[in-house]
């Protein structure tokens with residue numbers, strides 16, 4: 001990693017007044033959770049997203065889809081936040097106004113200690129009623145012994161994961177908050193996203209057009225890279241702790 005770029009990134013982040021972090025599946029890669037589009041290892045390289053992550057797919061085979069998400073919940077339970085998640089949680093301590101917008105549904109930012117989080121695509125640890133949307137916050141697969149998928153106690157419809165499927169709109173409040181944060185921020189730290197899925201992928205461009213500085217962390221160039229002022233090429237679990245340590249040192253110097 002080019003030291004100059006790290007120093008510049010830390011200086012920009014330390015002096016930012018309204019920083020935003022925007023993350024994708026790459027930030028969880030070093031926790032052992034596959035991303036979606038990476039060759040051979042990505043979820044969508046091995047599973048059909050239209051069979052497993054659409055309303056049609058769920059209605060066609062509710063048991064298969066429920067069990068695939070139960071498998072992913074198990075995967076998430078067995079993984080730990082990695083140094084990249086922890087660095088972003090530390091950054092929130094250093095910069096209390098930091099807003100973290102994530103596309104990830106794995107709950108690892110919250111488990112790492114981040115609190116100001118906008119979950120654009122939902123959260124896999126929550127399930128909800130397919131028909132009414134009633135939330136079942138702390139769902140536990142291991143305590144459940146009934147029919148698959150389980151049924152809503154109130155209306156008897158199937159339960160489903162509280163995540164956004166392809167073709168579904170994003171939670172309106174989360175999207176509105178994310179757009180507002182992107183339009184008002186003076187810096188956006190973009191970590192571990194291919195920048196391929198809208199409307200989330202439009203956030204860095206929105207921020208840049210409003211004059212925000214864009215810093216990207218990714219081992220490979222993405223759709224976002226052309227609009228980044230700084231591209232820190234590397235794994236977030238390695239780059240973020242370095243950057244955040246420097247931000248801490250600058251903030252302590254005052």
Ligand code: APR
Pocket residue numbers: 023024025026027029030035036037038042103104121191192193194195196197217218219220221222234235236237
């Ligand atoms: N550190 C940082 N970034 C990484 C790492 C790492 N260790 N390893 C891989 N990456 C990068 C890849 O280079 C890629 O740019 O993470 C990105 C992952 O891209 P995707 O798999 O497309 O994931 P994401 O951008 O989060 O997808 C967006 O698509 O399928 C939907 O809802 C799903 O939220 C997801 C959305």
